[in-house]
Amino acid sequence: MLFNSIVFLIFFTVTFFLFYFLNGTGRKILLFVASSIFYMWFIPVYVLILYLTILIDYFSAIGIENSTSSKAKKRHLLTGIINTCLVLFVFKYYNFFIDNYNFLGSGHLKHWEVILPIGLSFHVFQSLSYVIEVYRGNIKAERNLLVYSNFVMMFPQLVAGPIERASNLLPQLKKCDHKIQYSDFMIGFSRFIWGLFKKVVVADTASIYVDAVYNNYTHHSGPTLILATLLFAVQIYCDFSGYSDMAIGVARMMGFRFKENFALPYFSKSVTEFWRRWHMSLSSWLRDYLYISFGGSRKGKFRTYINLMLTMLIGGLWHGASWNFVIWGGLNGLYLSVEKALGVVVTNPRNILIKLAKSSLVFILICFTWVFFRAATFSQANVIIHKMILDHQWSHFNPLNTNMLASVFASIGIMLVTEYAVLRKKSFDSIYSLKRGGLWLAASSVLFFLYIILFGNSEGGQFIYFQF
């Protein structure tokens, strides 16, 4: 079920009103049922995989807490991690492993024709963080299976995050008897419409150009491929941050508060800063559970670089079972290591020209990595980069449809102005708290809704991050 579908609108309306009138356990059961329906909308039987990972980590966490010796605690932790990762490996990485095994000439193993369960990587990471936190003694194991299930599978964040931490979400789900405030509903509603605008108007219309060029990359010149890559950078940001906005908005309407996932990443002045502002729930996960576990920066400079590279390579592989994602992660790891070696620190220079130059450089570096993210294969990415660097035939620049492109740029302009001029300075909460702030939010939601009707891509597809 997609957030940008009428089915979801009906589903959420019913869920919201039932949630409003129920209390405590009733709400918990409702959330569980609604989340199961939400997930089963894709492939019903796959909900069993979700239940399996929930059960594995639920019992592992209790096992950890009940154990008295550190050896037993570790055993339960490993049981949880290995079994959860096994599910991920079987469904996501098995065919990748087979491909590489066969490529190395070691065998002729057959592919397993299976569709990847939607959002598997997200809820696996969420479950793992919970078990590790219990092991580290930062949180108590949740004894109520219903509450824990809701933590993993609460529908707004189930398929594409934000990857919530137990310390933030579990206490909210445990009580579940909060009064739904009008302010929460208003703020959540506006946030949802804003996310919908980013997804349907900006990302889905930009994707028309990106897909047309990338799917016929051999026919296009360097400048066309450069524009398509720049637009892909916008597309993936608006697609994913739009989803996060909608997820945060839906949860907020029901009175839950999720962590922020994006903070204007393309305005970062270094790649280090970019990763603190892009997919924040994943990057903090990688930092807390991989980078720090590897030793972080505590074991000398060289080990720090290795740790950064390793973390980002795994982060790349988390996105998808393909060498392109590994290279994408590796490039980001390389950028971070180089910045670390050069002693680049996250600062906010006062000079606007320096700011602009730094942000532009970071944007270009990140766009370069997006080529690997978007291209279907390594050889495709290779040809595209080759053309981008060497084929400068501006006379062969192909805008495909100038009116469509102009419309995309107009929407990007509206998005940029709104995010940079308004949302950078004031959050939805602080806008609401202004005098007549509620009215401002309502009025802007009306305008954005009308804009969506007129300019949204009505045939827009799934969210990019659903495949992960």
Next chain:
Amino acid sequence: MKKILIFIACFFLLIFLLDRSINFVFEKYIFSKTFSGESGGNTNYLFKKKKDVKFIILGSSRAKNMINPAFITAFNTEGYNAGINGVGGILYMNALVDLILHNNTKPDYIVLQTDERDYRYKKVNSYNAQITPLYPYLNDSKVLQQYAASLGYQEKLKLQFKLYRYNGKFYNIITNYLKKDKNKEKDGYTPLKGTMNKEIDIDTVEIETRLDPLKLAALDNIINVCKENKIKLFIVFPPSYQNGLYKEKNLNNLINVISSRHDVDVINMANVNNLKDLQENINWKDDAHLNYIGSDKFSQYLNDSIKIKLSTIH
């Protein structure tokens, strides 16, 4: 809860009012006065400024860019090329014919350009792209309404917003509205400049495909409606560069199906080997479109074929 319900009610009431009022103003003062462009302007031009035209050319960009009405003298009357870039599928044509008749434009002749590939059945087939360009005229065509309804309840719900009819076209319409200079007298034909200068791979493999019943039904309907309204219909299959689009078996199968169901004039010019003047690169813009040089030659060929067909009738 009361406050939330009031907010939701006010939100949708405001959307409803704005939707209706913006639509009213836009339709009356902008859309209806736009007479160029593929987002409705050219169709407006046909309905409002070419109402009395006696022959109309329908089809895709392969009609719009390749058939020059000035060369079609066989009808002894002025014509209009209503081909459309990027769309031009048979469902679109079916709805357009319905709209033409609804607007009391009663031509004596219709030249319908079509291609065999348009009738192939695909597992995943999105008809939206063929129907949405005509959404601004939704109220005027039963055929269009049926197609829209067949897209499912989500589409039905979206169409409750009047502005949704202009979805994806709004910017284009305003741009075309502002280009007043393009509103001069025209016959719809848009010749292409430039010559094909690259090598292309020609796919000569014949693919066995079954015909899409919905698309065949659309063609059936066009033929029947033309008969009922005493409009002489010519179905034209144009050529392609080095026969890149020509799949002989498939095309013959389609023509046999059409002939078995209807007594209709089919002009099969799909095999470029039968059109000697069109085989050189100099005639082509790309693998599917003739340039202005080739189009004039093709239009002349077409005119000759129509003349022969007409002479056998008379």
